[in-house]
Amino acid sequence: MIERILIVGASLAGVHAAEELRAAGFEGELTMLSAETEPPYDRPPLSKRFLAGHCGEEELSLRPVDSYAALGIKLHLGATATGLDLGRREVHTVDGTVHPFDGLVIATGSRPRWPAALPRLAGMHTLRTAADARRLADEFAGSPRVAVLGGGFIGAEVAATARGLGLDVTIVEAAPTLMSRALGPSFGDLLVRIHRDHGVDVRCGAAVVDVTGDIRVDGLMLADGTRVDADVVVVGVGNAPVTGWLASSGLELDDGVVCDETCATGVAGVVAAGDVARWRHPRLGVTRSEHHSNAVEQGMAAARTLLGQAAPYAPVGYVWSDQYEHKIHALGSWQPGAETRMIGPSLACFVREGQVVGAAGIDARREVMRLRKVIEQGEPCPVSTG
Amino acid sequence: MTGQAHVTAADGNTRTVPVRYGVKLMPELRSARVGVVGMCGGNAACGTCHVYVSPSWLGALKAPGTDEADMLDELESRSPQSRLACQIAFGPELDGIELAVAPHD
Numbered sequence A: 001m002i003e004r005i006l007i008v009g010a011s012l013a014g015v016h017a018a019e020e021l022r023a024a025g026f027e028g029e030l031t032m033l034s035a036e037t038e039p040p041y042d043r044p045p046l047s048k049r050f051l052a053g054h055c056g057e058e059e060l061s062l063r064p065v066d067s068y069a070a071l072g073i074k075l076h077l078g079a080t081a082t083g084l085d086l087g088r089r090e091v092h093t094v095d096g097t098v099h100p101f102d103g104l105v106i107a108t109g110s111r112p113r114w115p116a117a118l119p120r121l122a123g124m125h126t127l128r129t130a131a132d133a134r135r136l137a138d139e140f141a142g143s144p145r146v147a148v149l150g151g152g153f154i155g156a157e158v159a160a161t162a163r164g165l166g167l168d169v170t171i172v173e174a175a176p177t178l179m180s181r182a183l184g185p186s187f188g189d190l191l192v193r194i195h196r197d198h199g200v201d202v203r204c205g206a207a208v209v210d211v212t213g214d215i216r217v218d219g220l221m222l223a224d225g226t227r228v229d230a231d232v233v234v235v236g237v238g239n240a241p242v243t244g245w246l247a248s249s250g251l252e253l254d255d256g257v258v259c260d261e262t263c264a265t266g267v268a269g270v271v272a273a274g275d276v277a278r279w280r281h282p283r284l285g286v287t288r289s290e291h292h293s294n295a296v297e298q299g300m301a302a303a304r305t306l307l308g309q310a311a312p313y314a315p316v317g318y319v320w321s322d323q324y325e326h327k328i329h330a331l332g333s334w335q336p337g338a339e340t341r342m343i344g345p346s347l348a349c350f351v352r353e354g355q356v357v358g359a360a361g362i363d364a365r366r367e368v369m370r371l372r373k374v375i376e377q378g379e380p381c382p383v384s385t386g
Numbered sequence B: 001m002t003g004q005a006h007v008t009a010a011d012g013n014t015r016t017v018p019v020r021y022g023v024k025l026m027p028e029l030r031s032a033r034v035g036v037v038g039m040c041g042g043n044a045a046c047g048t049c050h051v052y053v054s055p056s057w058l059g060a061l062k063a064p065g066t067d068e069a070d071m072l073d074e075l076e077s078r079s080p081q082s083r084l085a086c087q088i089a090f091g092p093e094l095d096g097i098e099l100a101v102a103p104h105d
């Protein structure tokens, strides 16, 4: 019988797990631990409207602070979990507090990787938290030349926002196009064009070998010998799941917390969700997602699993991105070996072994959404949506 | 701290859903399983939380912001009663609000 549920990580996945537990009828003790000192907030605006100064602090908040109490959820801020004892079924926090549990939701998310070869000088940033975004916004206010290292979602969005503020921007990306890990090389070409049209110096197929500057960064050295002058460098080269606190717990870890189809770990009553979870997707195999809709849906799915209402978690996967005046939407994903077929001017299908595994569009939300069933059922590629 | 919304679900049945004050309508409707999807988690990006607010309640809502207005403009099933549930903050002034879940594009 589960009477006490503990959720570690109070962001998207954690909050949605908590709300779903209550919605599904769980009436026992419910506690959330957050390493952050501010109440749960939403991250997407941090690289978009918030960084641009178009949205206030209050708009970031995920829920009003008192709404947790309204659901009987105890939220502890600044309560970083440092260890998990599976034998005694308790979690230890940094201040020495012990939190016993019957059910545990692991939702500690991911954090930006830092390239091992690069020093971390003043003026070099990653972007994950609201505090990171405030720091970056302060830097942008001084009209710096900006270099963005990595042309994935975060890098491309930061570049677009910085250009929107009138700053000089260079993107340095190792792959041949932008956002190609998620959307494939052909679709990435469309994005390269958009950024160039807006005046960004896009350097694809380029590797950074060194950072120059004394205390503060003043430029990047590329492998081909060229130099990019920069007063601010934003590093967006991917994320790593936050599992350090689980290292000696005995829980199976492999670039994330290893879960089955229902988000359950190998230990009864312990589930994981969001960026930290590597689970067995019924159609796609073992995978980990770093996207918003997954954190929401998987948080809810993991909660139901904990309450004995387990079902295979098989999302299609949805992402959006705002860059300049454009809205990008994608369902499913491009996968290595997939072929990109353009079925409209800015609408692509990703096809593998004759089946559609994903679709993406620029300013084509409705057309992308309509391909949802095609992807879910692995149907062949439609010729054109007209 | 909690009020109610009267919701005509996607299946045509009307239900009363508890909604916490201060919380946006979307997550509460999604929890209530009335057909609101909310794919973008409340960022006014996906259009899957589209609802029709009953005319007598429309006046009690704040006007849509630019993100919401842009999204509403491109919804095929748009009507003068259209709103995004993820942009409506619920409060005592909306207790008893009547709305219907719109069909998906």
Ligand SMILES: Cc1cc2nc3c(=O)[nH]c(=O)nc-3n(C[C@H](O)[C@H](O)[C@H](O)COP(=O)(O)OP(=O)(O)OC[C@H]3O[C@@H](n4cnc5c(N)ncnc54)[C@H](O)[C@@H]3O)c2cc1C
Residues within 6 Å of the ligand: A008, A009, A010, A011, A012, A013, A014, A033, A034, A035, A036, A043, A044, A045, A046, A047, A079, A080, A081, A082, A107, A108, A109, A110, A111, A127, A128, A129, A154, A242, A245, A273, A274, A275, A276, A289, A290, A291, A292, A293, A295, A318, A319, A320, A321, A322
């Ligand atoms: C700038 C930015 C823009 C984004 N934009 C988009 C977008 O447009 N579309 C999209 O689909 N996705 C976007 N994402 C991705 C999306 O926000 C993430 O996928 C989502 O936040 C994952 O949620 P999560 O709850 O799994 O993890 P996180 O949001 O990372 O939350 C994990 C929480 O756990 C806490 N924590 C970590 N360790 C501990 C510990 N030991 N003890 C207690 N607490 C701990 C962390 O402090 C954090 O608060 C964006 C992300 C960022 C950073």
Ligand code: FES
Residues within 6 Å of the ligand: B026, B037, B038, B039, B040, B041, B042, B043, B044, B045, B046, B047, B048, B049, B050, B071, B084, B085, B086, B087
């Ligand atoms: S939840 Fe996506 S637009 Fe409201």
